[in-house]
Amino acid sequence: MTRRVEVVEDILSANDHLAAQNRERLEAAGVFSVNLMASPGAGKTSLIERTAAGLGSEMRLAVIDGDLATSLDADRAAAAGAQAVQINTGGQCHLDAAMVRRGLEELDLSQVELLLVENVGNLVCPSAFDLGTRTRVLIASVPEGDDKPFKYPGSYHSIDVVLLNKIDLLPYVAFDVKRFLHGVEVLNPSLQSFLVSCQTGEGLEAWFAWLRREVAGMRAEVVR
Amino acid sequence: MHELSFAESTLELALRHAREAGAGRVVGLHLVVGEFTPLEPTSLEFYWDRITKGTPADGSHVTVRRVPAQLACADCGATCDARDETWVCRGCGSSRLRMTSGDECFLESIDVEGAAR
Numbered sequence: 001m002t003r004r005v006e007v008v009e010d011i012l013s014a015n016d017h018l019a020a021q022n023r024e025r026l027e028a029a030g031v032f033s034v035n036l037m038a039s040p041g042a043g044k045t046s047l048i049e050r051t052a053a054g055l056g057s058e059m060r061l062a063v064i065d066g067d068l069a070t071s072l073d074a075d076r077a078a079a080a081g082a083q084a085v086q087i088n089t090g091g092q093c094h095l096d097a098a099m100v101r102r103g104l105e106e107l108d109l110s111q112v113e114l115l116l117v118e119n120v121g122n123l124v125c126p127s128a129f130d131l132g133t134r135t136r137v138l139i140a141s142v143p144e145g146d147d148k149p150f151k152y153p154g155s156y157h158s159i160d161v162v163l164l165n166k167i168d169l170l171p172y173v174a175f176d177v178k179r180f181l182h183g184v185e186v187l188n189p190s191l192q193s194f195l196v197s198c199q200t201g202e203g204l205e206a207w208f209a210w211l212r213r214e215v216a217g218m219r220a221e222v223v224r
Numbered sequence: 225m226h227e228l229s230f231a232e233s234t235l236e237l238a239l240r241h242a243r244e245a246g247a248g249r250v251v252g253l254h255l256v257v258g259e260f261t262p263l264e265p266t267s268l269e270f271y272w273d274r275i276t277k278g279t280p281a282d283g284s285h286v287t288v289r290r291v292p293a294q295l296a297c298a299d300c301g302a303t304c305d306a307r308d309e310t311w312v313c314r315g316c317g318s319s320r321l322r323m324t325s326g327d328e329c330f331l332e333s334i335d336v337e338g339a340a341r
Contacts, residue, residue: 001337002251002252002335002336002337003247003335003336003337004333004334004335004336005241005242005245005247005333005334005335005336006332006333007237007238007241007330007331007332007333007334008330008331008332008333009237009241009330009331010329010330011230011233011234011237011255011329011330011331012229012230012233012329013233013237014233014236014237015229015233092226092229093226094226094229096229124262125226125262127262128226128230128261128262128263128329129226129229147309150309150311152262153260153293153306153323153326154260154261154262154327155262157260157323157327158327182311182319183311186295186311186319186321186322186323187323189322
Protein backbone atom coordinates (compact mmCIF):
# COMPACT_ATOMS: atom_id res chain seq x y z
CA MET A 1 0.00 0.00 0.00
CA THR A 2 1.34 3.38 -0.99
CA ARG A 3 0.58 6.19 1.40
CA ARG A 4 1.27 9.87 1.14
CA VAL A 5 3.24 11.72 3.82
CA GLU A 6 2.94 15.48 3.94
CA VAL A 7 6.31 17.24 4.20
CA VAL A 8 6.14 20.93 3.17
CA GLU A 9 9.73 21.71 3.99
CA ASP A 10 12.12 23.90 2.07
CA ILE A 11 14.50 21.81 0.00
CA LEU A 12 17.47 23.79 1.19
CA SER A 13 16.40 23.75 4.84
CA ALA A 14 19.63 22.00 5.88
CA ASN A 15 21.63 24.81 4.29
CA ASP A 16 19.33 27.41 5.82
CA HIS A 17 19.85 25.87 9.23
CA LEU A 18 23.64 26.14 8.92
CA ALA A 19 23.27 29.66 7.56
CA ALA A 20 21.31 30.63 10.66
CA GLN A 21 24.18 29.34 12.82
CA ASN A 22 26.69 31.37 10.80
CA ARG A 23 24.48 34.41 11.18
CA GLU A 24 24.24 33.99 14.95
CA ARG A 25 27.97 33.65 15.24
CA LEU A 26 28.68 36.71 13.13
CA GLU A 27 26.11 38.84 14.91
CA ALA A 28 27.41 37.78 18.34
CA ALA A 29 30.90 38.85 17.29
CA GLY A 30 29.54 42.18 16.00
CA VAL A 31 30.75 41.51 12.46
CA PHE A 32 28.85 43.16 9.62
CA SER A 33 28.87 40.61 6.80
CA VAL A 34 28.18 40.83 3.10
CA ASN A 35 27.57 38.11 0.50
CA LEU A 36 28.91 39.48 -2.79
CA MET A 37 27.39 37.86 -5.85
CA ALA A 38 27.95 38.58 -9.54
CA SER A 39 28.65 37.17 -12.97
CA PRO A 40 32.28 36.45 -13.78
CA GLY A 41 34.05 39.69 -14.59
CA ALA A 42 31.45 42.06 -13.12
CA GLY A 43 34.03 43.37 -10.65
CA LYS A 44 33.74 41.50 -7.35
CA THR A 45 37.46 41.35 -6.67
CA SER A 46 38.02 44.93 -7.89
CA LEU A 47 35.28 46.11 -5.55
CA ILE A 48 36.92 44.26 -2.65
CA GLU A 49 40.30 45.83 -3.48
CA ARG A 50 38.71 49.27 -3.69
CA THR A 51 36.80 48.72 -0.44
CA ALA A 52 39.92 47.49 1.40
CA ALA A 53 41.85 50.50 0.14
CA GLY A 54 39.05 52.93 1.03
CA LEU A 55 38.09 51.61 4.47
CA GLY A 56 41.12 49.57 5.56
CA SER A 57 42.57 52.37 7.67
CA GLU A 58 39.36 52.84 9.71
CA MET A 59 38.02 49.30 10.17
CA ARG A 60 39.30 45.73 10.28
CA LEU A 61 38.31 43.87 7.17
CA ALA A 62 38.27 40.18 6.29
CA VAL A 63 37.48 38.39 3.06
CA ILE A 64 36.25 34.84 2.48
CA ASP A 65 36.84 34.04 -1.11
CA GLY A 66 34.98 31.34 -3.02
CA ASP A 67 36.63 30.18 -6.17
CA LEU A 68 36.58 27.10 -8.34
CA ALA A 69 40.28 26.31 -8.00
CA THR A 70 42.81 29.08 -7.52
CA SER A 71 43.75 31.46 -4.72
CA LEU A 72 44.29 34.42 -7.07
CA ASP A 73 41.40 36.45 -5.68
CA ALA A 74 42.33 35.85 -2.03
CA ASP A 75 45.88 36.92 -2.88
CA ARG A 76 44.56 40.16 -4.34
CA ALA A 77 42.42 40.78 -1.25
CA ALA A 78 45.37 40.07 1.08
CA ALA A 79 47.58 42.39 -0.95
CA ALA A 80 44.97 45.10 -0.39
CA GLY A 81 45.34 44.63 3.38
CA ALA A 82 42.47 42.32 4.33
CA GLN A 83 42.58 39.10 6.35
CA ALA A 84 41.80 36.64 3.57
CA VAL A 85 40.65 33.03 3.48
CA GLN A 86 40.31 31.08 0.27
CA ILE A 87 37.70 28.38 -0.16
CA ASN A 88 38.07 26.29 -3.27
CA THR A 89 34.64 24.94 -4.06
CA GLY A 90 36.12 22.15 -6.18
CA GLY A 91 33.86 22.77 -9.13
CA GLN A 92 30.70 23.76 -7.23
CA CYS A 93 29.09 26.78 -8.85
CA HIS A 94 28.26 28.53 -5.58
CA LEU A 95 29.24 28.88 -1.94
CA ASP A 96 26.99 27.24 0.62
CA ALA A 97 26.62 27.80 4.34
CA ALA A 98 28.85 24.83 5.24
CA MET A 99 31.74 26.22 3.18
CA VAL A 100 31.37 29.62 4.80
CA ARG A 101 31.38 27.97 8.22
CA ARG A 102 34.75 26.42 7.38
CA GLY A 103 35.96 29.86 6.29
CA LEU A 104 34.79 31.39 9.58
CA GLU A 105 36.82 28.78 11.50
CA GLU A 106 39.97 30.22 9.99
CA LEU A 107 39.25 33.81 10.95
CA ASP A 108 39.70 35.49 14.30
CA LEU A 109 36.26 37.15 14.35
CA SER A 110 37.14 39.30 17.37
CA GLN A 111 39.56 41.07 15.01
CA VAL A 112 36.99 41.65 12.25
CA GLU A 113 34.43 44.41 11.82
CA LEU A 114 33.53 43.98 8.17
CA LEU A 115 33.44 40.59 6.44
CA LEU A 116 33.11 40.41 2.67
CA VAL A 117 32.24 36.97 1.31
CA GLU A 118 33.11 36.78 -2.37
CA ASN A 119 30.84 34.19 -3.95
CA VAL A 120 31.73 32.17 -7.03
CA GLY A 121 31.37 34.19 -10.23
CA ASN A 122 27.99 33.03 -11.43
CA LEU A 123 24.72 34.84 -11.84
CA VAL A 124 22.35 31.93 -11.45
CA CYS A 125 23.27 29.55 -8.64
CA PRO A 126 24.59 31.52 -5.64
CA SER A 127 21.29 33.32 -5.06
CA ALA A 128 19.60 30.12 -3.90
CA PHE A 129 21.99 29.51 -1.02
CA ASP A 130 21.77 31.61 2.12
CA LEU A 131 25.24 31.89 3.68
CA GLY A 132 24.21 33.57 6.90
CA THR A 133 25.52 37.03 6.03
CA ARG A 134 23.69 40.12 7.21
CA THR A 135 23.40 41.51 3.69
CA ARG A 136 23.21 40.18 0.17
CA VAL A 137 24.81 42.36 -2.46
CA LEU A 138 24.64 41.81 -6.19
CA ILE A 139 27.18 43.49 -8.45
CA ALA A 140 25.99 44.03 -11.99
CA SER A 141 28.04 45.73 -14.66
CA VAL A 142 27.09 47.93 -17.57
CA PRO A 143 28.39 45.65 -20.37
CA GLU A 144 26.07 42.85 -19.18
CA GLY A 145 23.06 44.83 -20.39
CA ASP A 146 20.03 46.38 -18.68
CA ASP A 147 17.74 43.39 -19.27
CA LYS A 148 19.32 41.01 -16.77
CA PRO A 149 16.82 41.48 -13.89
CA PHE A 150 14.05 40.54 -16.32
CA LYS A 151 15.95 37.56 -17.74
CA TYR A 152 17.32 36.21 -14.46
CA PRO A 153 14.70 37.28 -11.91
CA GLY A 154 15.68 34.41 -9.61
CA SER A 155 19.20 35.81 -9.30
CA TYR A 156 18.07 39.37 -8.77
CA HIS A 157 15.51 38.34 -6.21
CA SER A 158 16.09 38.53 -2.43
CA ILE A 159 19.04 40.88 -2.49
CA ASP A 160 19.43 43.93 -0.27
CA VAL A 161 21.84 45.97 -2.33
CA VAL A 162 22.67 46.26 -6.00
CA LEU A 163 25.87 47.89 -7.20
CA LEU A 164 25.97 48.80 -10.86
CA ASN A 165 29.66 48.77 -11.75
CA LYS A 166 31.57 50.11 -14.79
CA ILE A 167 29.39 53.20 -15.14
CA ASP A 168 32.37 54.82 -16.87
CA LEU A 169 31.27 52.72 -19.89
CA LEU A 170 27.73 54.19 -20.00
CA PRO A 171 28.58 56.61 -22.84
CA TYR A 172 29.63 53.68 -25.04
CA VAL A 173 26.98 51.07 -24.26
CA ALA A 174 23.21 51.12 -24.78
CA PHE A 175 22.22 50.67 -21.13
CA ASP A 176 19.08 52.20 -19.65
CA VAL A 177 19.91 52.68 -15.94
CA LYS A 178 16.29 53.52 -15.12
CA ARG A 179 14.95 50.36 -16.74
CA PHE A 180 17.58 48.24 -15.00
CA LEU A 181 16.91 49.71 -11.54
CA HIS A 182 13.15 49.40 -12.04
CA GLY A 183 13.55 45.67 -12.68
CA VAL A 184 15.67 45.14 -9.59
CA GLU A 185 13.37 47.24 -7.41
CA VAL A 186 10.26 45.28 -8.42
CA LEU A 187 12.00 42.14 -7.20
CA ASN A 188 13.33 43.79 -4.04
CA PRO A 189 11.13 46.57 -2.69
CA SER A 190 13.55 47.79 0.01
CA LEU A 191 16.56 47.82 -2.27
CA GLN A 192 19.62 50.05 -1.83
CA SER A 193 21.39 50.87 -5.07
CA PHE A 194 24.78 52.35 -5.89
CA LEU A 195 26.15 53.36 -9.28
CA VAL A 196 29.92 52.97 -9.26
CA SER A 197 33.05 52.56 -11.32
CA CYS A 198 35.87 50.58 -9.74
CA GLN A 199 38.01 51.86 -12.61
CA THR A 200 37.61 55.59 -11.98
CA GLY A 201 36.40 55.43 -8.36
CA GLU A 202 33.21 57.32 -9.20
CA GLY A 203 30.33 56.59 -6.81
CA LEU A 204 32.38 54.50 -4.41
CA GLU A 205 32.25 57.10 -1.65
CA ALA A 206 28.48 56.49 -1.27
CA TRP A 207 29.09 52.74 -0.96
CA PHE A 208 31.80 53.35 1.66
CA ALA A 209 29.52 55.71 3.58
CA TRP A 210 26.78 53.07 3.61
CA LEU A 211 29.20 50.39 4.86
CA ARG A 212 30.49 52.76 7.57
CA ARG A 213 26.93 53.33 8.79
CA GLU A 214 26.09 49.62 8.78
CA VAL A 215 29.32 48.62 10.55
CA ALA A 216 28.77 51.31 13.19
CA GLY A 217 25.17 50.15 13.66
CA MET A 218 26.36 46.60 14.18
CA ARG A 219 28.91 47.69 16.76
CA ALA A 220 26.23 49.65 18.62
CA GLU A 221 24.04 46.52 18.73
CA VAL A 222 26.80 44.48 20.32
CA VAL A 223 27.63 47.15 22.91
CA ARG A 224 23.99 47.30 24.03
CA MET B 225 25.67 22.93 -11.46
CA HIS B 226 23.80 23.24 -8.20
CA GLU B 227 21.13 20.73 -9.26
CA LEU B 228 23.31 18.10 -7.58
CA SER B 229 23.13 19.99 -4.24
CA PHE B 230 19.39 20.34 -4.70
CA ALA B 231 19.04 16.65 -5.49
CA GLU B 232 21.09 15.62 -2.46
CA SER B 233 19.14 17.94 -0.16
CA THR B 234 15.86 16.64 -1.56
CA LEU B 235 16.93 13.04 -0.97
CA GLU B 236 18.07 13.78 2.58
CA LEU B 237 14.80 15.50 3.35
CA ALA B 238 12.68 12.70 1.85
CA LEU B 239 14.56 9.95 3.67
CA ARG B 240 14.28 11.76 6.98
CA HIS B 241 10.52 12.21 6.62
CA ALA B 242 10.10 8.58 5.50
CA ARG B 243 12.03 7.42 8.55
CA GLU B 244 9.92 9.59 10.83
CA ALA B 245 6.78 8.12 9.28
CA GLY B 246 8.11 4.59 9.88
CA ALA B 247 8.11 3.81 6.17
CA GLY B 248 10.46 1.44 4.40
CA ARG B 249 10.60 2.91 0.90
CA VAL B 250 10.07 6.19 -0.87
CA VAL B 251 8.38 5.67 -4.23
CA GLY B 252 7.36 9.20 -5.13
CA LEU B 253 8.31 12.80 -4.35
CA HIS B 254 6.29 15.92 -5.06
CA LEU B 255 8.27 19.13 -5.40
CA VAL B 256 6.96 22.65 -5.77
CA VAL B 257 9.31 24.97 -7.66
CA GLY B 258 8.59 28.57 -8.63
CA GLU B 259 9.18 29.88 -12.11
CA PHE B 260 11.71 32.37 -10.69
CA THR B 261 13.55 29.74 -8.65
CA PRO B 262 16.91 29.05 -10.27
CA LEU B 263 16.40 25.31 -10.56
CA GLU B 264 16.16 23.23 -13.71
CA PRO B 265 13.93 20.22 -12.95
CA THR B 266 15.22 18.17 -15.89
CA SER B 267 18.81 18.32 -14.62
CA LEU B 268 17.55 17.32 -11.19
CA GLU B 269 16.08 14.19 -12.73
CA PHE B 270 19.42 13.52 -14.37
CA TYR B 271 21.12 13.26 -10.97
CA TRP B 272 18.23 11.57 -9.23
CA ASP B 273 18.75 8.00 -10.45
CA ARG B 274 22.45 8.21 -9.69
CA ILE B 275 22.24 9.47 -6.12
CA THR B 276 19.30 7.31 -5.06
CA LYS B 277 20.99 4.01 -6.04
CA GLY B 278 21.01 1.68 -3.07
CA THR B 279 18.94 4.04 -0.88
CA PRO B 280 15.32 3.52 0.20
CA ALA B 281 14.41 6.00 -2.56
CA ASP B 282 15.93 3.86 -5.33
CA GLY B 283 13.60 3.85 -8.33
CA SER B 284 11.42 6.67 -6.96
CA HIS B 285 9.69 9.08 -9.27
CA VAL B 286 9.97 12.86 -8.86
CA THR B 287 7.18 15.15 -9.99
CA VAL B 288 7.68 18.89 -10.08
CA ARG B 289 4.84 21.40 -9.94
CA ARG B 290 6.00 24.74 -11.36
CA VAL B 291 4.36 27.81 -9.83
CA PRO B 292 4.07 30.71 -12.26
CA ALA B 293 5.71 33.96 -11.22
CA GLN B 294 3.19 36.67 -10.50
CA LEU B 295 3.63 40.34 -9.92
CA ALA B 296 0.93 42.35 -8.18
CA CYS B 297 0.42 46.07 -8.51
CA ALA B 298 0.91 47.88 -5.19
CA ASP B 299 -1.44 50.65 -6.35
CA CYS B 300 -4.49 48.98 -7.94
CA GLY B 301 -3.95 45.37 -6.86
CA ALA B 302 -4.11 43.93 -10.38
CA THR B 303 -1.99 40.89 -11.14
CA CYS B 304 0.58 41.23 -13.88
CA ASP B 305 2.38 38.73 -16.02
CA ALA B 306 6.05 38.55 -15.12
CA ARG B 307 6.93 37.46 -18.64
CA ASP B 308 5.99 40.87 -19.97
CA GLU B 309 9.41 42.47 -19.64
CA THR B 310 8.34 46.04 -18.98
CA TRP B 311 6.99 45.24 -15.52
CA VAL B 312 4.43 48.01 -15.64
CA CYS B 313 0.84 47.43 -14.51
CA ARG B 314 -1.47 47.04 -17.49
CA GLY B 315 -4.43 48.13 -15.40
CA CYS B 316 -3.25 51.50 -14.07
CA GLY B 317 0.23 52.02 -15.52
CA SER B 318 1.93 51.99 -12.14
CA SER B 319 5.45 50.63 -11.99
CA ARG B 320 5.14 49.73 -8.30
CA LEU B 321 4.86 45.99 -8.79
CA ARG B 322 5.71 43.36 -6.19
CA MET B 323 6.45 39.69 -6.65
CA THR B 324 3.74 37.58 -5.01
CA SER B 325 4.67 34.09 -6.16
CA GLY B 326 7.31 32.28 -8.16
CA ASP B 327 10.16 31.78 -5.69
CA GLU B 328 8.90 28.56 -4.10
CA CYS B 329 11.24 25.62 -3.64
CA PHE B 330 9.93 22.96 -1.28
CA LEU B 331 9.12 19.28 -0.91
CA GLU B 332 5.36 19.11 -0.57
CA SER B 333 4.88 15.40 0.10
CA ILE B 334 6.31 11.96 -0.43
CA ASP B 335 4.69 8.64 -1.33
CA VAL B 336 5.97 5.81 0.82
CA GLU B 337 5.49 2.08 1.13
CA GLY B 338 6.21 -0.65 3.63
CA ALA B 339 7.47 -0.43 7.19
CA ALA B 340 10.95 0.51 8.36
CA ARG B 341 13.09 -2.46 9.23
